[in-house]
């Protein structure tokens with residue numbers, strides 16, 4: 001469960017990025033966050049992963065109250081969620097396999113389970129033939145899928161993705177959305193920031209629109225209405 005109550009974020013330079021945001025996302029929901037550039041979408045995600053602090057308001061993610069969280073708890077908290085960053089943040093001197101394995105290693109998984117799980121997840125992403133390659137040897141869309149594999153590998157209860165289809169062709173965008181939908185069917189909460197109106201229009205999901213730091217609409221979208 002994700003909850004923001006009256007959340008405001010003003011950056012040090014005076015920019016009001018979020019202005020009194022109230023939002024509740026139940027466990028197992030799939031939610032798109034949309035809005036023009038500069039609306040505050042990335043800021044919202046950064047607050048949810050405690051990369052930024054709110055100026056005001058209360059934020060809860062799963063069993064955590066982010067306002068009260070101690071600095072040393074943050075890495076543990078982040079490990080409960082799968083995060084796909086806009087710029088992937090893959091580690092350049094690690095292979096694809098190692099990048100995904102690393103997420104398992106930091107939570108103390110055994111070598112045996114890593115060797116079983118990582119190839120499985122990479123295969124799901126259609127990357128089994130790239131396991132020993134380095135990120136800079138991959139196309140943008142492939143790097144995107146490595147980032148997604150890394151976010152999924154520990155079966156998180158919440159996945160947060162910032163423009164997960166940003167650098168890929170339309171067909172691949174659909175594949176990524178299909179994967180996220182599949183994961184969502186297994187009760188994982190999925191939160192996706194996207195610019196791609198065509199995806200949002202065709203998928204029957206909850207869509208939260210943000211403009212100038214405020215939620216301007218919150219509705220179910222879909223071709224079947």
Ligand SMILES: Nc1ncnc2c1ncn2[C@@H]1O[C@H](COP(=O)(O)OP(=O)(O)OP(=O)(O)O)[C@@H](O)[C@H]1O
Pocket residue numbers: 011012013015016017035036037038039040041042043044
């Ligand atoms: N670290 C920062 N310091 C100061 N201002 C910032 C910072 N990060 C973002 N902003 C500003 O806050 C506002 C919201 O930015 P944010 O990145 O959340 O928008 P966005 O909706 O994600 O945009 P985009 O779709 O282009 O990624 C913008 O005016 C932006 O310039």
